[in-house]
Amino acid sequence: MPHSHSSSSPAVTLSVRIPSKARDQLEDLASATGRTKSFLAAEAIEHYLETQAWQVKAIEKSVKKANSKKAKFIEHRQVSDWLNSWGSDKEQEPPK
Template sequence: MSVMSMRLPDEAMDRLGDLAKATGRTKSFLAGQAIMEFLERESWQVNEISQALGEADAGDFASDQEIEAMHDKWGGNAR
């Protein structure tokens, strides 16, 4: 396991301390958990965007019929 030092605003550190006391966890555990959740979410988003760009570059777009079917299914203004 690696060690990292970082600066946090006083308010964030206070809130982290309060949460650590309330949950019986360490500040380090909570910060590590928050970073892992952030990395998972951001990695997923970057991967989805990359995949969509690849599909767009390949000309893989929804047809007019697919758009119309989605409009019929979900309603609203699809165009």
């Protein structure tokens, strides 16, 4: 997923503490790619935030669906029994 932190919002300075190993990796990557550590850190933060926002949205959608009156659930025991039957002579049909 391409990122560009050249948004309409002005850039701000953020100081964070990171483990020395992460700092070393960031320095190595900056050197290898010809990018600044700041550029790479900003890209990493943006990517992380995008991913987290997507996950939160997906979870909220799933919770809303699960809470709807049309939601259907299968008991854990039924699913477990079905899965445990796989590969046996008495393999069960999937629970409905």
